Amino acid sequence: MAERNQGMAFEPSLFLSREINRPAAGRAGAAIPSRRALKGLHQAAWLVNAVRCLDLTTLAGDDTAGRVQRLCAKARDPLGPDLSEALGVAVTVGAVCVFPTMVPHAVKALEGSGIPVASVATGFPAGLTPLPLRLAEIRYAVDQGAAEIDIVITRELALTGNWAALYDEIAQMRAACGAAHLKVILATGDLRSLTSVYHSSMVAMQAGADFIKTSTGKEEANATLPVSLVMLRAIRDYQAQTGQIVGFKPAGGLRTAKDALNWQVLMKEELGLPWLRPDLFRIGASSLLADIERQLSHYVTGRYAAFQHHQPA
Numbered sequence: 564m565a566e567r568n569q570g571m572a573f574e575p576s577l578f579l580s581r582e583i584n585r586p587a588a589g590r591a592g593a594a595i596p597s598r599r600a601l602k603g604l605h606q607a608a609w610l611v612n613a614v615r616c617l618d619l620t621t622l623a624g625d626d627t628a629g630r631v632q633r634l635c636a637k638a639r640d641p642l643g644p645d646l647s648e649a650l651g652v653a654v655t656v657g658a659v660c661v662f663p664t665m666v667p668h669a670v671k672a673l674e675g676s677g678i679p680v681a682s683v684a685t686g687f688p689a690g691l692t693p694l695p696l697r698l699a700e701i702r703y704a705v706d707q708g709a710a711e712i713d714i715v716i717t718r719e720l721a722l723t724g725n726w727a728a729l730y731d732e733i734a735q736m737r738a739a740c741g742a743a744h745l746k747v748i749l750a751t752g753d754l755r756s757l758t759s760v761y762h763s764s765m766v767a768m769q770a771g772a773d774f775i776k777t778s779t780g781k782e783e784a785n786a787t788l789p790v791s792l793v794m795l796r797a798i799r800d801y802q803a804q805t806g807q808i809v810g811f812k813p814a815g816g817l818r819t820a821k822d823a824l825n826w827q828v829l830m831k832e833e834l835g836l837p838w839l840r841p842d843l844f845r846i847g848a849s850s851l852l853a854d855i856e857r858q859l860s861h862y863v864t865g866r867y868a869a870f871q872h873h874q875p876a
C-alpha cells in the first residue's frame with residue numbers, strides 16, 4: 564500500500580509556467596491504442612487486473628437500496644463462479660462508488676468483503692453548493708462508512724485561474740475526509756485547455772489529493788487518452804518535485820474492454836507497471852464490466868455470449 568500523499572504548502576511556481584501543447588498531447592494519446600496488441604492470455608490477465616481496479620459505480624437519480632445491493636453482490640464476485648473457476652482467479656472490484664445516501668446500503672452489503680465503499684460528495688456533479696454544505700456532505704458520507712470520497716472541484720476557480728482559492732477548498736475537503744481517501748474530480752470536459760487540466764492536477768495534489776480523477780461521467784466530454792496523459796505527467800512531475808505518490812482514476816464513458824486495456828497501457832507507459840494496482844489506479848465506470856466479462860468468456864469458451872448475459876447489475 565502506497566503511503567498517503569500529505570500534500571504541501573501551495574506553490575504555484577512549481578506548475579504555473581508549464582504550458583501543455585494540445586496537438587502533441589493529442590498525438591501521443593491517439594497513438595496509445597495501436598501501441599500494444601494484447602492477445603490471448605496476456606489480454607485476459609490485463610482484463611482481470613482492470614476488474615481488480617474497477618470502481619463499480621451507480622450514480623443515477625433513480626438509485627435504490629435494491630440496486631445498490633445488487634451492485635455490491637456483483638462487486639464481491641464480478642466475474643461469476645463459472646468464469647472465475649475457468650480462469651482460476653478469485654477477484655473482487657477495487658471499490659463500489661455511490662451517492663452519499665446509498666453509502667449505508669453499500670457498507671452493509673459489502674460487510675466482511677474488504678471492498679471499500681466510495682461516495683461522491685460536494686454537490687456532485689456540479690459542485691455548486693456552499694462550501695460548508697459540501698464539507699458537511701463529506702463528513703456525512705464518512706460517518707456512514709465511506710472509506711473513499713470523490714469530490715468535484717469548483718470549475719469556476721480553475722476557469723479563472725484562481726488557484727489559491729481552489730487549493731484552499733480542496734485542502735479543507737481533505738481535512739474533512741479524515742482517514743478516508745480523497746479523489747479529486749477535475750471534470751476535465753469543463754476545463755478549457757490541457758494547460759488548465761495540468762494546473763488543476765498540480766493544485767489538487769498540492770492540496771492533498773490521494774487520487775486525481777478525470778470526470779464525473781456527467782460532462783459532455785468524459786475521460787480521453789490525451790487528457791489522461793496530461794494528468795499522468797502531472798503525477799510524475801509532482802512525484803519528482805516532492806517524492807509523493809498520487810493515484811489516477813479515469814472515469815466517465817469507459818464502456819469497453821478495449822478502453823480498459825488502453826488506459827492500462829497508458830498507465831504502464833507513463834508511470835510503470837507498479838502503478839497498475841488498486842491503491843494507485845482505478846477505473847470509474849457504471850457499464851464497463853459487462854464487456855470485460857464478455858471478452859473473458861470468449862477467451863475461455865472461444866465464442867461470444869449474447870450481450871444480455873453480461874448486463875450491468
Ligand SMILES: O=C[C@H](O)COP(=O)(O)O
Pocket residue numbers: 620622660778779780781814815816817847848849850
Ligand atoms: O465516477 C464514475 C462515473 O460517474 C461513471 O461514469 P459512467 O456512468 O459514464 O461510467
